[in-house]
Amino acid sequence: MSLIGYFDIRKELEDFDAIHTEIEKGIVFKGTNLLILMCAILVASVGLNMNSTAVIIGAMLISPLMGPINGMGYSIATYDWRLFRRSLKNFSFAAGVSLFTSTLYFLITPVNTAHSELLARTSPTIYDVFIASFGGLAGILAISSRLKGNVIPGVAIATALMPPLCTAGYGLATLQFNFFFGALYLFTINSVFIAVAALFVCQILKFPISSFIDPSHRKRVNSIITTILLITIIPSIILGYNLVQKERFTENTNRYLQNISVLNSSYLIEAKVDENLQTISLLYSGYGPSEEELVQLKDKALIFQLDTSKINIIKGADAEILLQSTSRYLTEAQELENRLNITTTLLQQTQLKLDSIHNIPAMGENLLKEIKQIYPQIESCSYAESIVFADTTRSQRLPVVIFTSATVIGQNEQNKISEWIQVRLNNKAAKTYFFF
The missing domain is CATH 3.30.300 (GMP Synthetase; Chain A, domain 3)
Incomplete structure (x- = not known):
């Protein structure tokens, strides 16, 4: 078998009449399908409201929105304009019901915080185009094949049609129109490129054309499709470029x-x-x-x-x-906290000054104890700190120590004691006086 043979799906292709019937059945929104759609929208809205990824995935699994989108792509490929009008009508009705239901939910719910799951649906990029395109390709291939497997649920999760509609409803309910338009644009990207993927596969697999169409009409249809694609994709390219620049x-x-x-x-x-x-x-x-x-x-x-x-x-x-x-941007509590910190710092500085004043008498007592061990004849010690003004602009704090001795202390000894005082007080300007 050649390499190309591995990609040949013609042997697995479903009967064209069966494919047509399945697609036609999927575009209908009344009775069971409509109720399932509304339930799926409510489940997705609750999931977004509670920021629960698991609940959102569950909503996407039960969503029937893929049907009319595939119907539009299939009907354009086969030039079945009756089916296209029905698909477009049912798609618009389903989107309207979904938007109304989600808006109503977010108007009622007491929780209106925009969590990460909501925010993720407000800024679509070119990457969402890729997801919708490849997801749509997988979806229409599964519909066209007898070996469907579990592709359809996976496509429903990957292309994520429900969450953007719910986010748009949140934007309407809270009057946040940046949410509304961003989410609606994401929903448009998903819808358009799923439909285009279906159109592409149907043409590649050569689905039978339901009605004759002249070349000029076909050319006009192709021009309209190209225009829609360009209008849809260009903003996503710009947003994707901005996202890449921001990440970089x-x-x-x-x-x-x-x-x-x-x-x-x-x-x-x-x-x-x-x-x-x-x-x-x-x-x-x-x-x-x-x-x-x-x-x-x-x-x-x-x-x-x-x-x-x-x-x-x-x-x-x-x-x-x-x-x-x-x-x-500071809250009132933060401002009060800042003021409290400043007040605490000032109090600490004032306390340090008071402690310094209170330590002055203790300093004289300590000096006397230390000096008496060397000069027992010294009887008393006085310690004070004076502010000395050199002129009207400069002043300095000057420690003054006065010793009283029972006997005369020689000049050399007095100089040694004065030097010791300067080292002990770590101040070379300290003055020492002696009384006998």
């Missing part, structure tokens, strides 16, 4: 931050990154990087393909500027 910026920024976290003269306290504007704000400790380190920071930014004009470096000494620019 995030990766480069993380690597850049790892290389500049510690400098010789300071270290990185905080980094604020705006992925949309691609800006980076760096807060460094103390007086920040030196001029030489600033040049190094810019050189490293170029290595990681970052725009140096969008990197803002803030010194720790200038952090108040950053706090002022971000204060509007």
Whole structure:
């Protein structure tokens, strides 16, 4: 058997009349199909509301929305315009019912937080086009084959028609139209490219044409399909490009931050990154990087393909500027906490000053105990701290020690005691006086 023979599905192909019957049966939305659709929408809405992936997958498994989409692709391929009108009508009705049901649910539910599962359906990209196309191909191939297996449920999960409709309903219910239009665009991508995949497979497998069509009409149909594809795919390419750029910026920024976290003269306290504007704000400790380190920071930014004009470096000494620019985002509790921290710091500083004042008498007592071990004739010690003014602009705190001795202490000994006092108090300006 040749390699091409492995890909030949003609022997497994279902009878064309049976395929037509199955597709025609799948486009109907009334009775059981309609109730199942509404249940699936409610299950998907609850899953999105509770951020439960398992529940959302369950909703996609029971969703019957694939039927009319495959019907549209099949009917265009076979030029069966009666079936196309029925498929389009039923698809529009199903989408409308789904949107109404999900909107009603999100109007009633008390939980309106947009979790990750909701947010994931608001920014479609070119990758969603690939998913819908390959999923649609798998779906129509399964319908066309006698060996269907479990492909259809898998396609329903992969192409994800229900969650975008539910997200659009959430956007309507909460008046967040960026959610509504983003999710509706994702639903449009999935629907269009599933239908196009069905059209492509039906033409490749040469499904019988139901009615004669002249070449000019066929050319016009192809032009309309091409236009719809371009209108659908171009925004997704732009969004996909932006997504890739954002991912690349995030990766480069993380690597850049790892290389500049510690400098010789300071270290990185905080980094604020705006992925949309691609800006980076760096807060460094103390007086920040030196001029030489600033040049190094810019050189490293170029290595990681970052725009140096969008990197803002803030010194720790200038952090108040950053706090002022971000204060509007602080909650009242955070502001109170900041004030409490400042008050606590001031109290601690005041306590240190008071402790220093209280320790002055103890210092004289300690000096007397220490000096008497060498000069037992010294009877008393007085210790004080005086503020000496050199002029009207400068002053210094001057320790003064007075010793009283029962006998006269020689000048050499007095000099030794004075030097010892300066070392002991760690102040070369300390003055020592003696009384006999």
